[in-house]
Amino acid sequence: MKDGRQRKNILVGDEVEVVLKKDQRSGELTWGIVKRILTKSSFHPHGIKVELEDRQVGRVKNILSEEED
Numbered sequence: 371m372k373d374g375r376q377r378k379n380i381l382v383g384d385e386v387e388v389v390l391k392k393d394q395r396s397g398e399l400t401w402g403i404v405k406r407i408l409t410k411s412s413f414h415p416h417g418i419k420v421e422l423e424d425r426q427v428g429r430v431k432n433i434l435s436e437e438e439d
Contacts (some may be wrong), residue, residue, distance in 0.1 A: 374417045380402030380407055384435040388420065388428030399431060 372379040372384070387399040402422030409418045417429030
């Protein structure tokens with residue numbers, strides 16, 4: 371599985387599971403499709419921040435898209 375802490379692993383259109391700000395304590399995951407990548411740095415220890423197509427914002431925990439390099 372690709373690492374959601376590495377920006378290079380995430381593409382617009384990827385299916386991902388993210389943790390929303392309101393769910394950080396519980397760790398509840400939300401499924402969505404990446405609309406925009408918000409984190410500018412190449413790595414973030416808690417996951418790259420993305421905006422989903424439904425406009426929710428969260429940090430990527432799992433990348434579900436099947437494509438492998």
